[in-house]
Amino acid sequence: MVRNEGVSLFLVRLAYLIKNRSDAETGRKIDLLLDEIQVGNVRYLHLAIRELSSPNTEYLNIREKLNSANEDDISWIIKSFVDHIPRSEQDYANTLNSYFGISLIDAFLYHCVSERAKTFEIPQNIDSNLAIEFRSFESSEYNYSYSDECDVGMEYFKDSFLLIELRKLFDYRTSQCAIYSNDENKEFKRTPLEKSLLENFFSNHNTLEKIKELRLPGVIDSPSFGRSNALIYFLEKTDGVVENETLFVELMSLTKDVGILCPKRHLATMAENAQSYEFKLVIACLAYIKSRTQSYEHDLRRIIQKIAVGRFDSSLVKLLEHLQSISPSVSEHLIQCLDETFLSKLFQMVTKPNAAIEKRAEIFEWYGHLINDATFLDRAKNLRIDVQISKEKGTIDDARVYVDPVKFTQWVNDNLLDNLTILLASIITPTEPTVMALQWEKVKAGMTELEQVGAILHLAYEEFCTNKKFGIASYIGRRIRHGTLKGTGFNDIKMFAERESFHNLFSNHEFRECFNRWIYEYEELFDHLRDNYIQIFDKNKAEGLISKDIRSSFKKNEANHLLYDVLKSYYVNKNGLELPYIITEYCWRLFEEDLAIIRKFIMNKKAMHGVFLCDINEIPRALHRDIQDFCQELNTITAEKFRIIESWFNKPSIASPSAELALLFRAVVSEVKGLFGNFEPVLFMEEDGYVIKGGAYFVIYDALYILINNAATYGNPTGSLEFKATIENGKDTHFKISISSDISARDSISSVRRSIEASLEGDCEDALITEGRSGIKKLRRMEQDGYIRNVSYAFDNNSVTATFEFIFDYQS
């Protein structure tokens, strides 16, 4: 390949087949080889081959992207990768010509493969020796032992694209492609060959029972992929009529992508005839997967509520438990669906926003216990902490800035994730990633894989800001600019000035002129805010305060840590499941700078234009007092209006949680007070203003909870409770946090010391099990696990001071 300084697409396909089915070392050699032969010269074709065959990509997503390519020479080849059957003579001719432009062997092989399809008569003008050679080649066997851990059918299906010339792989791919597509009319577009192959493959699987036990002809043992296709074929044959609804529900745990593959008309038939509520729920889920519309989402929410309220005492956990016993995948799908935003819209069951978070916490807790996964239990606990903090804040959360988290993560999944995971897989990291600084202004033109990852992340942030349906631009437009900005800021001022009680004042010419000048500028201010400033910066909105670029040092720093977290997540998990959520979290962090800029801008404008002053020297003395009262009242109103408007430009509390350290302390004290009726300590603390973001504050909350709970349990319930937090720099930067509490009157300091020292010794492995949430052993366990460090106790006459350190990595 190297010697010939060029290669056919056929050999590129073979190279990927070898790479995908070999060890990592061989894979790297293949990558080097592909670099050497400059496969980048056919970049788009090369990427298409890579993505269609990669075990890390979602095939249907890639297929859709490739199918929507523009009609040019390259795209004919791309489309033949996705659909190897030429549907017309013109298609065949265009594709053949395109292959001729790449290489003669590729054109020859395309001709030979197309001939099998027998869609129409193809001219036979191939050299007979070549034809014999091809027939000998096409009958070769492809034997590969797939690992039990993968979906064999899907892996084999992806491989069949790479070696389509082999007859067996051609037959398999032809039959499966005819079904495995989201084309609503695939049933009506099939060629006689496709119909015949489909019938051969699935004729013995004409009942749901047989689909459940599916074993395809030949060596291919294909669990979910094969069953999914068999199920869709079954629905075609029965026109969407399902008699055994229970078995259909069970099959949801043995199939995948049914919502995408099943035509709408069959879903509609099933919905119309559905008898059991489990089946109705499954069909509603499938319909929503198929079409993420307001109508289907509403129907799904309606049916969930009807079932939960009618049959399970409004308990979503009981509903999930029931579904888990029939079909675990249905339960798991619902757990994914039932995020905080979805739950907030279950209006029959969720009366307040925090109730949605509490329900989510219940679901996580149940699921964590079910599958014995502590991360879900942690997530449940953290959500409850968020509710507690929200109660402690005691504010009305009226942030108007918003991004629809479901639609944004869906966009990331659909448009970025496949490319991102391919790039991440190719970044060789034998050791754990470290934080690296990219030149974010230049990533879009970057050539290295890291820069390409950076470019994708940058694109995500741009979409987060600019998408007019679910991004900041949409909500800024609808909820602020076109909503109530001018109404809130201006209308009351106008009405105030029109009060009858001020008619006397306004009868004075100088005062009236002064006020009219001011109100004109004041009104203009809101027009400017709406039209020029509260906008996304671009060449049409050059004064826009929201920037989708990553230029400031703050944003660059955040973006570097986003990159680090993405690399780390992939390094640990080797899949992209967490990535959309990490990206969403960091987009909010990036955006926080713009929110701060907007808030400051608004208050500056308030200082410049929001205060009405009138020079009273030219005005009769008799009116001076009235003018002063007028100005005072008016300026109080404008101050309030600006305060309200400024408060809109905060991150909503459900996005990227954060909390002040002092607020954490107060929230824990409130929670403990709720458990101990007599716990009324005298609090001492400084409002340090330190804000902790992300997971870090849950750790600090946990540690504080242990210490304060102990103080309530063993100490003086009405004594002093002092909280101190300082930042220390040394080998690393960390918080030093201490809680001092008075000991109980019935104890002596020496007995308290002995008791604490005894608790600090000994085994703390089972601290979580035997002591629940409280206990010094749990504190030690947190220290051993690396969440906190340097736990120490100091004792003086009648008080105990517990101290710990918390290192902040960037996430804090």
Add this chain to the structure above:
Amino acid sequence: MKILVIEDDSHKLMRILDIVTAHYPLAKIEHIDSVFGAVRYLSEETPDRIILDMSLPSHPPSVGEGSPVAMPAGGIEILLEMRSLRKANIPTIILTQYPDIEIEDEYYTIPQAPSALSKIFGLDNVNVVYYDATNEEWVAPITSFLK
């Protein structure tokens, strides 16, 4: 006549109430400011007319109770609920401050929106009017709707 006004903007609400009470002083007016409130109300009551904002919060904001979800198409949610409750025949007018309405991920101008709502959701009793705080052009369609 029972009129339900679903609106979370206090200024716009005041203007609406001024117009309604001026023209229909005997009408019984109910005001709701969130999707939650509207859904709960409509499950039990049947007003004669509905004046509906499009962009609404999921719940009324309340001290220490968390952040309501912003629903730019909250009005659509209420219309779909009405359809489920078989109350889609209640004459409804959407009074929106935005020049277009998002329906199933597509934007429709004010004139296009009623037929889109009819075609897509089967909602035949919905009209749409643009609300501009700086003029009174929206008043006549509202008073005519309430007749």
